[in-house]
Amino acid sequence: MSPSPPGPAPADRPAPPIHLRPAREADVPAIVPLLLRLKRLNEEFDPLLKVREDAEERARESVRAHLADPKAVVLVAEGTGAEREKVVGFVRALVRERPFYAPALEGVITDIYLLPLYRRRGVGEYLLSEVSSALKGKGAGLVTAEFPAQNEIAVRFYAKRGFRPVTSIHARPL
Numbered sequence: 763m764s765p766s767p768p769g770p771a772p773a774d775r776p777a778p779p780i781h782l783r784p785a786r787e788a789d790v791p792a793i794v795p796l797l798l799r800l801k802r803l804n805e806e807f808d809p810l811l812k813v814r815e816d817a818e819e820r821a822r823e824s825v826r827a828h829l830a831d832p833k834a835v836v837l838v839a840e841g842t843g844a845e846r847e848k849v850v851g852f853v854r855a856l857v858r859e860r861p862f863y864a865p866a867l868e869g870v871i872t873d874i875y876l877l878p879l880y881r882r883r884g885v886g887e888y889l890l891s892e893v894s895s896a897l898k899g900k901g902a903g904l905v906t907a908e909f910p911a912q913n914e915i916a917v918r919f920y921a922k923r924g925f926r927p928v929t930s931i932h933a934r935p936l
């Protein structure tokens with residue numbers, strides 16, 4: 763993986779250099795707070811996504827399970843310079859079978875998060891392209907993204923990269 767994000771950044775906002783690499787077990791304590799930040803952000807967008815009190819424990823379990831799953835991809839973005847070796851973002855995804863449709867395997871991006879200082883400089887696009895390549899390498903013929911419909915950041919980010927809605931989950935409280 764190349765050490766910094768490709769693509770031009772606006773002249774007044776140079777791309778903050780990041781280093782992207784596959785996550786390992788030792789990264790769990792750094793990934794969990796970022797995953798929780800993402801879930802709390804989603805709660806701000808939609809009260810139906812209220813974060814549970816035991817979310818931290820669940821996050822730890824779920825990240826660990828992903829790291830041990832050969833069908834999953836977890837990448838971490840590390841800062842450089844003063845933030846060298848600090849995890850400033852991550853993306854995780856999973857190859858899943860589509861029993862009725864072709865292509866039979868899709869790569870589902872379930873979480874993508876960058877600390878605010880690193881946003882809107884093309885780093886997200888870099889994470890997206892690298893995770894897509896990794897998913898393709900695991901046999902996925904399609905890349906999809908699952909995110910809350912009310913999360914405007916996600917809606918705009920993915921729409922800008924050519925993603926369009928395929929299925930929707932609608933909910934009402936019981």
Ligand SMILES: CC(C)(COP(=O)(O)OP(=O)(O)OC[C@H]1O[C@@H](n2cnc3c(N)ncnc32)[C@H](O)[C@@H]1OP(=O)(O)O)[C@@H](O)C(=O)NCCC(=O)NCCS
Nearest residue numbers: 874875876881882883884885886887909915916918919922
């Ligand atoms: C989603 C995220 C990883 C994208 O990373 P990024 O480095 O900001 O993305 P890029 O610089 O490659 O692309 C920027 C585009 O993303 C969208 N975007 C990013 N931040 C946005 C914001 N605050 N409001 C609206 N759109 C936003 C826009 O389409 C933006 O393009 P623009 O700057 O021309 O308007 C990052 O913004 C983030 O961590 N957001 C919070 C977490 C989140 O919502 N994750 C998605 C749900 S799973």
